[in-house]
Amino acid sequence: MININILKPTSSNFQTYLYIGSALIFMGIFDVFLRSFFNINYLTFLPGSLNFLFPLIIGLVGLQMIRLEYSGNRIVDKINQNINNNTFNAGLTLIIIFLTLLVIPPALDWMILEATISGDTKEACVATEGACWTYIKVWFRRFMYGMYPNDFHWRINTAFIVLIAFAFVGYFMKGKLKNYITFYYAILYPIIAFIIINFLISGGSFGLEWVETNAWGGLSLTFIVSFFGLIFCFPLGMILALGRRSELPIIKYISIGYIEFWRGVPLITVLFMSSVMFPMFLPSDAFVDKLIRVIAAIILFEAAYVAEVIRGGLQALPRGQYDAAKSLGMGYWKMQIFVILPQALKLVIPGIANTFLALVKDTPLIFVVGLSEVVGMLQMAKTNPKWLGYAMEGYIFASILFWAICYAMSKYSQYLELKYKTER
């Protein structure tokens, strides 16, 4: 019997098929490459749609010709198993390769080759089609520090450097001091941070000029809001999680009520309430800074989410752990602190990281109450009459910033997971 399927290789003639097939695939990819990078089309003699589809067709034929279950060639086997196991997947593979080839040149062109970064005015960008990084350069200080006076930017920088230095103190706590490490990070460090930010960034004493929080902004404000948000919503969430599992009805129902209330309202509403409604309830001579009100609102809001994540971890622990702790004579708090929470928190590191990432990415919402962190500043720059039309550059810049921050946090959470993985 004659094998009429000429596209199907057998192990005897595979070598020939492999050469022809590879050549066809290469031709297909090379054709797209030429069209995309050099705008050359060798196939103009073919009618329209066939011309367009030709690389895909010869690519598919080529992949079809090298598809053999056990070819004996490791690379070919890998390709066949993973991206060429049937015609549909082969087609998808080709389309993805072609799309990548088609997208790279314009993206590269726009972002780098045709882009401008020289000059200080919009005029530098008028001549080119590419991205106008001059815009980012000119506005860079605004994106970092908001409307904070230029002369005082060193105060923000110093404050952050000092804060980072204090964050590393834990590494140097050895021996007896090590027992206080939790106390340091949970209580002392936030207080130190507040004092530093209050005196250095806010100013008003030690000969430093006072800068009102309305002028704060940019990435530094993102950091300040996220930092206090993270540091305080965690312990509050922990207490709420324990409260919700408490056997005392009052504590239990207060916790449930709190969590369900805050999870039920949108963050934007909470922010509005904190900045618009809250001051109305205060006596007229009492004054709480807007930034503090906003941070407090974010803490209260996120704590509800953290609480539910931690509760998930608490529920995952077997009852035997409680039994063992109780049978050794531990009271409620000792049991929670030494036995239950360390295990539960370890279990929920991914969930906590999730919530924290969401918190960082929620900070731009504070623009609704007139505080402009980095995205807020972007909005402002975008609508500046002198710099109209460069929103794209700004958004790409902001997404790179946020991606870097969030990726670092995500990596750190993975590191923590590994560090505390002792057993099971």
Next chain:
Amino acid sequence: MSESIIQMKEVNKWFGDFQVLKDINLEVKEKQKIVVCGPSGSGKSTLIRCINRLEEHQKGQIIVDGNELSEKTKDIEKIRAEVGMVFQQFNLFPHLSILDNCTLAPIWVKKTPKKKAEEFAMRQLEQVQIADQASKFPGQLSGGQQQRAALARALCMEPKIMLFDEPTSALDPEMIKEVLDAMVNLAKAGMTMIVVTHEMGFAKEVADEVVFMDEGMIVERAKTKDFFANPKNERTKLFLSQIL
């Protein structure tokens, strides 16, 4: 005759509508070794879990070392600290090393200085022959080693009474012996013990008395010899014929 260290009078307990303990009367004197046996679901575990109030009884009286257990009992932690317990599933704390498992409660409950607690813990671990595993985590130990570590952990609180809730039921057969040996040593040292177990060999070797439970009631309580030689109750006879 010495005073009874544990007294249970007319103890009743329900889980919802289901009555798990029916009019339990049990007295245990100091240094006595009691083995509790019976078919599963007969309330043995619940019985000993009531003694350190991991379960609450609803009716009757339980007096442990002169303290009555009830909702009004303050300082239940103090009583629990004097009653050690070993569980079927070991229940070691997986995030702490074996040594830290053993010193956690002495340091934080009994306020023993850390150094002293560690020395004492190492002695206990030597007693159960796993001193060389002290720095490992529970997950790295075999079942038998984990159970002996759990025993050492309970002993580090220097309890007056030890409760065992089926300590060998979750173990592979070849590991049962090493745990039972440790328990026999403890019994010889004069500890007051209540042991829920199916290991009749252990009962014959160390128990002063055997208690047989069925359907939440104490069916028979007898000296060990009498219990195995001539059980009085039909239910006991049936149980023994099946298990021996």
